[in-house]
Amino acid sequence: MNQMKLRERLLEEFSQEDLERVGKIFERYRGKPGALIPVLEEVQAVTGYLPDLLQEWIAVGMNVPMARVFGVVTFYSFFSRVPKGRHQIKVCLGTACYVRGAGKILERLESELGVKEGSVTPDRKFSLQSLRCVGACVLAPVMMVGEDTYGQVQPEKVKEILATY
Amino acid sequence: MILKFEKRGGEMERLNPRTLTEMAEKIAPSLAVRFSDEVKPGEPAEQYHLLVCGAPGCHATRSLQVMERLRQEITLRNIREKALVVETGCNGFCAKGPVMTVYPGGVFYQYLRPDDAVEIIEEHILKGAPVERLMYKDQATGRPIPKMKDIPFFSLQKTIALRHRGLIDPEKIEDYIGRGGYQAAAKALTEMTPEDIIRELKASGLRGRGGAGFPTGMKWEFASKSEGPIKYVCCNADEGDPGAFMDRSVMEADPHAVLEGMIIAAKAIGAHHGYIYCRAEYPLALRRLSIAMDQAKALGLLGEDILRTGFHLDLEIYQGAGAFVCGEETALMTSIEGKRGIPRPRPPFPAQKGLWGKPTVLNNVETYANVPQIIANGGLWYASLGTEKSKGTKVFSLTGNVNNVGLVEVPMGTPLSTVVLEIGGGIKGGKKFKAAQLGGPSGGCIPAQHMDVGLDFESVTAAGAIMGSGGLIVMDEDACMVDVARFFMDFCKDESCGKCTPCREGTKRMLQVLERITKGHGKQGDIELLEELASFVKDASLCGLGQTAPNPVLSTLRYFRSEYEAHIGEQRCPAGVCTALVHYEIDPEKCKACGMCKKKCPVDAIEGAPKVVHKIIQEKCIRCGTCYEVCPKKFSAILRT
Numbered sequence: 001m002n003q004m005k006l007r008e009r010l011l012e013e014f015s016q017e018d019l020e021r022v023g024k025i026f027e028r029y030r031g032k033p034g035a036l037i038p039v040l041e042e043v044q045a046v047t048g049y050l051p052d053l054l055q056e057w058i059a060v061g062m063n064v065p066m067a068r069v070f071g072v073v074t075f076y077s078f079f080s081r082v083p084k085g086r087h088q089i090k091v092c093l094g095t096a097c098y099v100r101g102a103g104k105i106l107e108r109l110e111s112e113l114g115v116k117e118g119s120v121t122p123d124r125k126f127s128l129q130s131l132r133c134v135g136a137c138v139l140a141p142v143m144m145v146g147e148d149t150y151g152q153v154q155p156e157k158v159k160e161i162l163a164t165y
Numbered sequence: 166m167i168l169k170f171e172k173r174g175g176e177m178e179r180l181n182p183r184t185l186t187e188m189a190e191k192i193a194p195s196l197a198v199r200f201s202d203e204v205k206p207g208e209p210a211e212q213y214h215l216l217v218c219g220a221p222g223c224h225a226t227r228s229l230q231v232m233e234r235l236r237q238e239i240t241l242r243n244i245r246e247k248a249l250v251v252e253t254g255c256n257g258f259c260a261k262g263p264v265m266t267v268y269p270g271g272v273f274y275q276y277l278r279p280d281d282a283v284e285i286i287e288e289h290i291l292k293g294a295p296v297e298r299l300m301y302k303d304q305a306t307g308r309p310i311p312k313m314k315d316i317p318f319f320s321l322q323k324t325i326a327l328r329h330r331g332l333i334d335p336e337k338i339e340d341y342i343g344r345g346g347y348q349a350a351a352k353a354l355t356e357m358t359p360e361d362i363i364r365e366l367k368a369s370g371l372r373g374r375g376g377a378g379f380p381t382g383m384k385w386e387f388a389s390k391s392e393g394p395i396k397y398v399c400c401n402a403d404e405g406d407p408g409a410f411m412d413r414s415v416m417e418a419d420p421h422a423v424l425e426g427m428i429i430a431a432k433a434i435g436a437h438h439g440y441i442y443c444r445a446e447y448p449l450a451l452r453r454l455s456i457a458m459d460q461a462k463a464l465g466l467l468g469e470d471i472l473r474t475g476f477h478l479d480l481e482i483y484q485g486a487g488a489f490v491c492g493e494e495t496a497l498m499t500s501i502e503g504k505r506g507i508p509r510p511r512p513p514f515p516a517q518k519g520l521w522g523k524p525t526v527l528n529n530v531e532t533y534a535n536v537p538q539i540i541a542n543g544g545l546w547y548a549s550l551g552t553e554k555s556k557g558t559k560v561f562s563l564t565g566n567v568n569n570v571g572l573v574e575v576p577m578g579t580p581l582s583t584v585v586l587e588i589g590g591g592i593k594g595g596k597k598f599k600a601a602q603l604g605g606p607s608g609g610c611i612p613a614q615h616m617d618v619g620l621d622f623e624s625v626t627a628a629g630a631i632m633g634s635g636g637l638i639v640m641d642e643d644a645c646m647v648d649v650a651r652f653f654m655d656f657c658k659d660e661s662c663g664k665c666t667p668c669r670e671g672t673k674r675m676l677q678v679l680e681r682i683t684k685g686h687g688k689q690g691d692i693e694l695l696e697e698l699a700s701f702v703k704d705a706s707l708c709g710l711g712q713t714a715p716n717p718v719l720s721t722l723r724y725f726r727s728e729y730e731a732h733i734g735e736q737r738c739p740a741g742v743c744t745a746l747v748h749y750e751i752d753p754e755k756c757k758a759c760g761m762c763k764k765k766c767p768v769d770a771i772e773g774a775p776k777v778v779h780k781i782i783q784e785k786c787i788r789c790g791t792c793y794e795v796c797p798k799k800f801s802a803i804l805r806t
Contacts, residue, residue, distance in 0.1 A: 033521070034503035037486055041445070068504075075505040075662075076486035078445050094407030095602065095638050096564035098652055104789060108767065132489070132656060133407035134446055137564035138222040138259035138571065149225040155791065156765060 003060060009053055021046050022054075026061035036064060036072055040079055049080045077131070085120045085127035087165050089113075092142040094133030101155075102141035106130055108155040109143075112162060126162070179465030181473040182351040185342065192343030199332055202312075204270035209293035213248045215285075216331055217265045220255035220417055221449060227279065228263035234282035248290050254418020254453075256331035257572040258318055261301065266313050266331055273313035274299040304568075304590055318569050321588050323550065325558050326374075326534040327574045329419040335453050338460040341421040347466055349537035353429045354474040357540075359389050362433040366536070368544025370556030375401055375492070375529030376604065376633045377709070378555075378622045381536075384526060387516035388434040391524035396436040398427055398478075399520065399527040401497060402443035402450070405489040406605030407656065409636030411560040412530035414572050416443070416450035419534065420457035424467060424480065426533030429540055431478045434526050439478060442497050444485040454482055489606075489660035493708045494519075494527045496662065507664045508708035529634065531560055551577030555621035559632070565602075565639035566593045573637075578619040581611060585639055596641040600724070604633025606653045606660075607713030609720025610646065629720040631713070645742035646725040647732050651679040653717035661710065668711025671702035675718065683743040687733035692722065741805045744788040748806050751792075753778045755802035762792035762803065 010019060025042045029035035039062060044050055050058075050073050059066040073079045091097075091106045106128075110116055113126055120127040136142050139151025143161070150161055180188065198214050217223075217232045235250045256264050261275035267285075272295045274285070281299060288294045300309035301316050310316050324330065333340035341347070353362055367382030388396065400423060404412040416423060427439055443451055458480060461467040469477045483501050490496045491506040498520045500506035519525025535557060539547045548556045555577035561584065563573050568590035575584060581601055585591070592598050600610040609630035611618060618628045625632050640649070658672040675698050678691050699715035706712045722729060731737045738746040751762070751771075756778045763771040763779055770786040773779030781792070793803045 034501055036503040037500065038484065041484060041486060071505050072503070076488050078485075078487035095605070095636070095652070096408040098407075099565055099638065099640055099644055099649070107789075111767075131446070131487075132405070132660075133409070134221075136221050136225060137408050137410060137562060138262070139225055140564065149221070151225050155767065155789070 006053065006057055006060070010057060013051065014047055014054075018046055022057070023061065026058075030062065036062060036069065037076070040069075040073060044079060049083045051081060083120060083124060083127075085124050087126050087146050088144075089126055089128045090134070090144040091117075091128070091130045092132070092134050092136070092140070092144075093130045094137065094140075096137035097133075097141040100140045102143075104155045105141055105143055105153050105158060108158045109162075112158055126165070179470075179473065181465075182355055185347055185351055185472065188339075189342050189345060189348070192339050196333075196340065196343045199268045201269035202271060202314075204272075205293070207293055209291060210269050212246070213290050214268045215248060215250045215265060215290075216253050216256075216268065217250060218254075218256040218263060218331060219252035220259070220414060222255070222259040223262040223264060226262045228277070230279040231263050231265070231277045231282065234279040235286070238282045238286045242286065242291075244286075244290070248286070251334050252336075253331045253333060254329075254335045255414040255572055257322075257327065257414075258316075258569065259571040260569050267295070270295070270311075271313045272311050273301055273316060275301055318571065318573075318588055318590070321583065322574050323558050323576050324574045325538050325547075325550075326415055326422075326531050326560055327418065327572065328538070329422070330414070330572070331418070333419070335418055335420055336456050338421060338457065338464065338466075341419070345541070346421055346537075347425055347472075349540035350425045350428045350466070351472055353432050353540055354472055354476050357432075359433045359435065362429060362540065363389060365540060365544040366433075369539045369547035370544075370551070370554075371532065371535055371539060371547065372555065372622065373529060374531035374535070374559065374634065376607065376631065378632060381528060381532055384516060384528070385430060385433045387514065388436075388524045388526045391517050393524055395438070395523045396434055397520045397523055397525040398431045398434065398436040398439035399498070399501070399525055400427055400439070400441040400533055401492065401494065401527055401529045402441055402447075402454075403485050403492045403497060404444065404447075404530070404634060405492045405660075406607075406634050406636045408562065408564050408602075408638045409605060409634050410562045411572065411635045413447050413450050414562075415530050415534050415560070416447070417453050420450075420453045421461065422534040422537055423454070423530055424457055424461055426528075426536035427480065428467070428471065428478055429536050430526055430528065430533070432476060434524070436526070437477050437479065439480045440483045440501055440520075441480060442483045442485055442491070442501060445487060451482060451484060458482070488662070489656075490662045490708070490710050493710060496708065497527065498525065505662070507662045508710075510707060531635070552619065552621045552623075554623055559620065559635060561620070561635045561637040563589050563637050563639070565637075566596065566641040566643075567591070567639040568593055575620065577621040578624070580617050580619055582616040584620065584637065585616070589639065592639065592641050594641075596643065599640045599642050599644055600646065602630075602638040602640060602649065602717075603636070604631035604713075604716070605636050606656045607631060607709065607716055608633045608636075609716045610640075610649070610724060612724040629716075629723050631716065643740055643742070645683075645738055645740040646721040646728050647679065647738075648683055648740075648742045650718045650721045651676070651683050654679055654714070657710065657714040661714075665705075665707040665711060667702050667705035668707065668714065671698055671706070671711070672714050674698055675702070675715065679718070682729065682732045683738075684745045685732070685736050685743070687729075689733065691733055692726070692729050696722065741790070741793075744790075747788050747790070748783075749781055749786060749788060749790070749793060750804045750806070751779050751781055752802045752804050753780075755800055757800050757802070759797065759800070761795050761797065765791050765795045767791060 055069045059069045263277045265274045371381045372378040496506040496508040515525040560574045654676045663669045796803045
């Protein structure tokens, strides 16, 4: 796809300002060895996720093969190819949380939200993901909604927590 | 009094070894209060320092609000000269959060609520009468233990890497310098040759704290002897083991110790550029590291012409993007190069060909944090601690079903029982200790009969686990060891990078077998199949991830084989964890129709009414165990089989 067309397609999902901010990120890192991962991290911070079209845009902007971008995006769990919800729910499935029942928290969230782990509710309000250890093992089991951390969560509390958002 | 950086013409003054010492001498008196044990009962001290824990655990239990209230009350009473509130890094006693220590005297307060601020200020600060109600209580007698140093959790520890925990403000370089910080770097840069540094490290017997336990001095020697104008010094802060937060706490509590250790390493090998590879899941550690680096640069302790000795070192923070395998050294370097973090075969070792093909030293956070102490006090001092082959101390993050969850640093060789029962205060809810899991997904379980094992590299390995980075997860009688093995295998399968077949396919097949067993479809011969696969994955995998992935299975098979056999032969999960194998019923004799289980059942699988004995509808039951847990102890009417 040529660049003009790519840009047009991207504007269907992202705003002009966002794309400009992305362009500035390219400028800052271009030519710097090993820059692809920091670039992807910063772009995702602007756009929220990294759909394939945007990856193409990054490949062009950073002058690296698309395969390389796709390879990196799919390798690291921090990068997402699907949109995130306005409130991102993260359930810790680290060992300490797991032995204290985090699996049940995740199950309950899945049934409350009606979506599976790794996806987003149709209204894009919540997205649900699991991760391995946020290092807050003392609070196990732990779930996070956005920046808020909830410790010693009981399955029965899940509904209550969701209701506050 | 808080000292500011000295400024000349608006610029920070770049320090040299002499002015660094002068600065330390100037600051030290303002910190002396924090090291004073002296208290006269009923007589308020001239000045108090209130050290509140600012680690994520305490943040989540509202320590920031506690701090805010303390500051408000202090301002309100106009006693800002008398009381200084300091946000420190992790204090270690996370189970009691939010926690605070008040000096002089070192009075330890626990479970603080913002409203407690008034009483603390009124009684302790203004009248010199510590608040008993908020103190730690002795587990046996229930009597308050006022001083932190007398609480068993602290008194049995020996802190080197964590020596500043709960004592300094990690966001203020003055606190670090006032405690003698950067003196070791000054010594290394002015008085020592690279050979001297390496000799000292070798004498200390320090071994890598990331898990493998390779002697640090030897690693540095290899890199130092590698030819080449460009070399790198890297810090592995990609603490990926679930249930481990030692490195996070070190970075959050004492970031300058890590930087200083890296400067010394750079001098030893002749590197002028370095990276700290830290995982994205640690935003606070990332922030404090970056603040520390800015401050160090401003004072000429990092960057060009460090301490005016002509030595330069540029450090960069590299934020990981969520891949466990990047904790492996070659994968970490590949990731810094901007690629998929895939390991490569060794040799060549990083000391010869590492980052971008240049000689590289990579050490873990805790290892670096020990280095300044070794240079300052001498290798022999460090070697006087620990066992014959494992010197010094080790930091553990003690979690799971233990009372005193927290961060613990003990001399190498300390018995597991001391850590779990004395420091850890025993098992939660009076249950029985079943096993301690050490070393994360690469480690193993140590069962009750080996509780006296010393925590050092050799003894732990002999017991079938590994030291690993220091995650220590305590499991009680309710843990199903087959399920634990399945959990770790699931983790390794997810995190396998896919480059080599034994790891990619082997972990997947092993997981399939384990899942089959936990779902009640285990077949005769499955245990033998697991053993066969395990030895294959161990021997043939490319990197540490695959080579150690079978360990949790092998160690649980070694000590808890009967649990596997019960799952396969009798379709029974002895711990009642594997939902497919448990069955819940209500004992009509015991049920008092209180309605608790009916109310809490998430799928409405319980029928009954007031005064009518309840019953579980088996077709609807999802075996979540909620009823079992909520049924009042005095009735215990739910039967689990």
